[in-house]
Amino acid sequence: MxxxxxxxxxxxxxxxxxxxxxxxxxAEILGGQTxxxxxxxxxxxxxxxxxxxxxFHDDELARDITQESFIRAFAALPSYRAEMPFxxxxxxxxxxxxxxxxxxxxxxxxxxxxxxxxxxxxxxxxVNEASPEDLVGxxxxxxxxxxxxxxxxxxxxxxxxxxxxxxxSEDMSVADIAQALGWSEAKVKIRAFRARAALRKSxxxxxxxGRDPARRQ
Amino acid sequence: MNCFDARRxxxxxxxxxxxxxxxxxxxxxxxxxxxxxxxxxxxxxxxxALHSEPKPGSPKATADANSxxxxxxxxxxxxxxxxxxxxxxxxxxxxxxxxxxALSSAAVGLAEYAPSPSIxxxxxSPDSAASAPDTAQDPYGVDQSPEVGDFAS
Numbered sequence: 001m002x003x004x005x006x007x008x009x010x011x012x013x014x015x016x017x018x019x020x021x022x023x024x025x026x027a028e029i030l031g032g033q034t035x036x037x038x039x040x041x042x043x044x045x046x047x048x049x050x051x052x053x054x055x056f057h058d059d060e061l062a063r064d065i066t067q068e069s070f071i072r073a074f075a076a077l078p079s080y081r082a083e084m085p086f087x088x089x090x091x092x093x094x095x096x097x098x099x100x101x102x103x104x105x106x107x108x109x110x111x112x113x114x115x116x117x118x119x120x121x122x123x124x125x126x127v128n129e130a131s132p133e134d135l136v137g138x139x140x141x142x143x144x145x146x147x148x149x150x151x152x153x154x155x156x157x158x159x160x161x162x163x164x165x166x167x168x169s170e171d172m173s174v175a176d177i178a179q180a181l182g183w184s185e186a187k188v189k190i191r192a193f194r195a196r197a198a199l200r201k202s203x204x205x206x207x208x209x210g211r212d213p214a215r216r217q
Numbered sequence: 218m219n220c221f222d223a224r225r226x227x228x229x230x231x232x233x234x235x236x237x238x239x240x241x242x243x244x245x246x247x248x249x250x251x252x253x254x255x256x257x258x259x260x261x262x263x264x265x266a267l268h269s270e271p272k273p274g275s276p277k278a279t280a281d282a283n284s285x286x287x288x289x290x291x292x293x294x295x296x297x298x299x300x301x302x303x304x305x306x307x308x309x310x311x312x313x314x315x316x317x318x319a320l321s322s323a324a325v326g327l328a329e330y331a332p333s334p335s336i337x338x339x340x341x342s343p344d345s346a347a348s349a350p351d352t353a354q355d356p357y358g359v360d361q362s363p364e365v366g367d368f369a370s
Contacts, residue, residue: 133244136233168267190298
């Protein structure tokens, strides 16, 4: 029934967009106009999918979690309180789903940080030898720079990875991270410190292995 | 520019969010300071995942995803989707685990220290008072019959 409602408002030109506030759309949904959820989700989808891709290099998985997030949000909409912006409330759902998924997945062993394909080895040579300015430009152009960066993040514990992404990528404050994850602020700070230390250690190993292939493990 | 300021601006440099003047200062510092240069190279290894825009997926996969968003093939799951608590109270799980542990420990303890059936029967039987040793005279209930205890006879 929901599907029919959603399909009915899809036009040939894409999603219908209005200038209603999120809260107005939510009131409509709670009043029975479930089709308004399509617009609400379309508004936030890009940002949510981008956040999921910070956690997972697999695009399909990121999209699955995005979709699951909206399903959860729809089911939990009656519990939404307007004191918090809808975007922040939705982000809380997303980060908790990502956290659950990270805990389900096995951590990649650290040995993998020294196991490179030919393009990856080439990128590692650049990291060791190119000027900082060139590095920035080259990283954007190379897929393998993203692959290796995610491989490094894969070595972190799920808790550490959550904090790193939320703090570094999303620029979230310690208080916001604590609220989203249900942790104390002290725990967030400790996790951030440990995450940076662990990441630095893995990156050192990767950089050394990239400079001196004989030292790869 | 000192090392602390330089390292704080790595992310801004990566995201091209610094002015040309500041960028020149930062690059000059990286050229002069070997430690910061090394730190930037370490930063560059993780920055594509943390500070660059995520790479887009293949066009086909994106089109498929658009066709069934937000529910699509997952519509059936919507009916079964549990109400999700935005900030889940993890302390409840911990409290439940502690309660289960305490209850199971208490159960094991009770089983271990429960009186044996014969003693329990003796206590609960009506003539137990008559058969019980006279603890007023002999607090340890030692049998002091002449056959056993009187070695002098």
